[in-house]
Amino acid sequence: MENVIIVGTGCAGLTAAIYTARANLSPLVLEGRQPGGQLTTTTAVENFPGFPDGVDGPELIMRMHAQAEKFGARFRYGTVEAFESVEGVNRLKVDDAWVETRALIIASGASPRYPGLDREKELIGHGLTSCATCDGAFYRNVPVAVIGGGDSACEEATFLTRFASRVHLIHRRDTLRASRIMADRALNHPKIEPVWNSAVTEYLTDAGGEVRGVKLKNLETGAESELAVKCVFVAIGHEPNTQPFRGKIDTDEAGYLKQAGGTFTNIPGVFAAGDVADHVYRQAVTAAGQGCAAAIDAERWLAARE
Numbered sequence: 001m002e003n004v005i006i007v008g009t010g011c012a013g014l015t016a017a018i019y020t021a022r023a024n025l026s027p028l029v030l031e032g033r034q035p036g037g038q039l040t041t042t043t044a045v046e047n048f049p050g051f052p053d054g055v056d057g058p059e060l061i062m063r064m065h066a067q068a069e070k071f072g073a074r075f076r077y078g079t080v081e082a083f084e085s086v087e088g089v090n091r092l093k094v095d096d097a098w099v100e101t102r103a104l105i106i107a108s109g110a111s112p113r114y115p116g117l118d119r120e121k122e123l124i125g126h127g128l129t130s131c132a133t134c135d136g137a138f139y140r141n142v143p144v145a146v147i148g149g150g151d152s153a154c155e156e157a158t159f160l161t162r163f164a165s166r167v168h169l170i171h172r173r174d175t176l177r178a179s180r181i182m183a184d185r186a187l188n189h190p191k192i193e194p195v196w197n198s199a200v201t202e203y204l205t206d207a208g209g210e211v212r213g214v215k216l217k218n219l220e221t222g223a224e225s226e227l228a229v230k231c232v233f234v235a236i237g238h239e240p241n242t243q244p245f246r247g248k249i250d251t252d253e254a255g256y257l258k259q260a261g262g263t264f265t266n267i268p269g270v271f272a273a274g275d276v277a278d279h280v281y282r283q284a285v286t287a288a289g290q291g292c293a294a295a296i297d298a299e300r301w302l303a304a305r306e
Contacts, residue, residue: 002028002101004298005092007080008241010037011284012274013107014064015291016298020105021071023299028101029068029075030094032241036061037109038131038275039284046137048284060284080108080244085267092244102305103269103298106249106257107291108241110275110282114234115147115200123203127211127231130238132156133283139231141165145214147200148235154178154186156235161191168227170195172219195227203232240276254279263294271298 004020004027006013013029020027039045039057046054069075082093090104112130114120120128129135132146136159144164146157149171157169169186174196176183186192195216202215204226213228240256242249250258250266256279257265257272265272273294274287 001089002026002099003302004028004103004105005030005090005099005101006105006107007092008032008037008107008109008274008276009035009061009065009075010039010107010109010274010287011061011064012109012276012287012291012294013037013105014061014068015288016105016107016273016295017068017073017291018064018071019292019295020299021068021073023295024072025299025302027073027105028099029073030080030092031075031077032079032108034111035077036065038112044138045134045284047134083244083248085248085270088268090267090269101269103271103302105263105271105273105291105294105298106242106245106265106276107273107287107294108276109287110238110240110256110279112234113237113239115236117200117203119203119205122209123205123211126209127205128203128234129231130234131282132159132233132235135231135233136160136163139164142230143168143228144231144233145170145195145200145227145229146233146235147171148237149173149176149178150235150237151178151182152237153235154182156233157186157192158189160233161189164191167192168195168229169193170198170200170214170216172199173197200232238275238279238282240279242276263290263297269298269301271301 003025006029009031078094140163143166145168200214204213206212257277263271271294273290
């Protein structure tokens with residue numbers, strides 16, 4: 001029986017590991033399919049406090065990992081396949097074996113959806129990204145593209161006008177799915193140019209492997225064309241990594257875990273932190289803050305039951 005199990009090793013999970021380890025709870029931290037989370041796909045992080053010159057995403061994660069280990073956190077590679085809560089005991093099936101814990105912190109994050117084109121994984125961080133807030137400032141005075149037609153795409157495109165010389169908003173239809181206010185804000189901006197009825201079929205790269213443009217297909221006429229951009233921002237949604245917990249822990253319509261006051265979920269002793277519950281901010285610093293809060297909530301919950 002573990003005191004605390006933490007699922008996930010992004011900013012939320014590792015911060016929770018640091019805090020619970022310092023509280024002498026000896027947490028077991030489960031690293032899943034993508035250890036380190038989305039931050040490991042970011043080449044430079046300029047908006048995390050304490051790094052005025054920026055820091056590589058993988059380096060930041062490695063430092064947090066080492067800090068958690070220093071205080072006694074234990075790490076294990078494994079993928080959560082199932083969850084159940086029986087008579088106050090929370091159980092996880094990890095690689096065909098069940099483990100039990102008194103408190104569980106779920107910080108398994110969310111995965112951005114991508115179109116599924118060739119070379120996507122290798123281009124992330126090299127002119128392909130899903131976070132304008134994270135990476136927009138790297139593309140000053142150059143043209144960029146945003147893929148999507150919902151509120152997130154319009155918000156990303158509008159934000160990027162602060163930096164880019166031109167923002168091409170690529171959408172599969174001839175009208176945006178976004179709310180009227182978000183759509184109007186984007187379409188009325190002089191820097192934003194909609195590209196209607198079109199889909200990206202290929203990422204074009206330069207000799208250094210960086211994105212230099214995209215190949216487009218008009219879905220009405222079938223005509224193909226190329227669009228020169230320095231970065232492609234994908235805004236077609238995120239998928240919370242909550243599959244093993246759905247039907248057992250309350251989620252919203254999109255599958256994000258619901259927090260019932262602080263980081264508590266509807267299951268006693270189960271806490272949620274970071275992008276697995278947050279579909280609004282999705283930043284490294286807010287995830288770290290929630291990881292801290294979840295650790296404190298879990299520690300106090302355990303102390304109250306001793």
